[in-house]
Amino acid sequence: ARLVxxxxxxxxxxxxxxxxxxxxxxxALGAPAQLPMAETLERLRPWLESEQHAxxxxxxxxxxxxxxxxxxxxxxxxxxxxxxxxxxxSDKSHDLGALATRHLGVATLSYDALTGKGAGRIPFNxxxxxxxxxxxxxxxxxxxxxxxxxxxxxxxxxxxxxxxxTLELPAAEVLYRMERHGVLIDVFALA
Numbered sequence: 001a002r003l004v005x006x007x008x009x010x011x012x013x014x015x016x017x018x019x020x021x022x023x024x025x026x027x028a029l030g031a032p033a034q035l036p037m038a039e040t041l042e043r044l045r046p047w048l049e050s051e052q053h054a055x056x057x058x059x060x061x062x063x064x065x066x067x068x069x070x071x072x073x074x075x076x077x078x079x080x081x082x083x084x085x086x087x088x089x090s091d092k093s094h095d096l097g098a099l100a101t102r103h104l105g106v107a108t109l110s111y112d113a114l115t116g117k118g119a120g121r122i123p124f125n126x127x128x129x130x131x132x133x134x135x136x137x138x139x140x141x142x143x144x145x146x147x148x149x150x151x152x153x154x155x156x157x158x159x160x161x162x163x164x165x166t167l168e169l170p171a172a173e174v175l176y177r178m179e180r181h182g183v184l185i186d187v188f189a190l191a
Contacts, residue, residue, distance in 0.1 A: 001066045003037065004125045005132060006044075009140035019141035021133035028126040041070055054078040058096045058143045061176050068180060081143050083168045084150040087160050100142045103149040108142055109135045 004026060009019040024037045047053050049072060056079035057063055067074045085094040092098070097108045114135050115121050124132065154161035 001062075001069065003041075003066055003070055005136060007136035007140040009137070009144040011144060017141050017144050019137040019144075021136040021140075023129045023132060025125050026127065026129050026132060028128060030128075032129055034129075037070075041072060045072055048072050049075050051075045056080065056143065056147050058082050058099075058139070058146075061172050061179075064176050065180065077169070079147055079150075080169070080172065081146050081150065083172060084147065084154070084164060087164045087168055088150060088153050088157070096139060096142060096146070099146045103146050104142065106142070108138055111135070 003024055005021055005023040007019065007021045009017050012018055022040070023032075023034045024040060026032075026034065041048075048055075048067065053076050055074070055076050057077075058080065059082040060074070060077055060080045064074045064077075081096070081099060082094050085092070085099055092102065097110055100106050100108045112121075114127055114131060115124060127135075154164065
């Protein structure tokens, strides 16, 4: 997968969430001029690769692969709402739309609604920038807001919080490396 854009959400001092979308590679007919991807990623690299700048997201293992495809090692991951959901509610759906409905009482714009389905589906880079911005900024906003809900639940469930921080997050790192680089199996020891 290749980057088409990046969405961000930040928590403001007053507690409100501000979200935005940075389009980089929309190329549908009539797409507006966008920042040059290589230069923009180089400007963002110090922050993206910084361990000191905390990042959270939904299904960050996938996002790490996408950034790696562009030569960026995403670091500083402190939370992943997909993994938080697995720990806190393993019997429920973990996609962001379901989390938003369950925890925030909001319905989100679906990827299928934006890109279509089946043979008529268009790639995300063909989605109009204004529509992509609405979808992607909403994803970033909802992810941050759902994370807040999960933090409150973990505060009440110390053992689950410990499981999340000592097993799930580290295991995601191992799985990412296995997916990225493969595994070596000692067939004799396995036998």
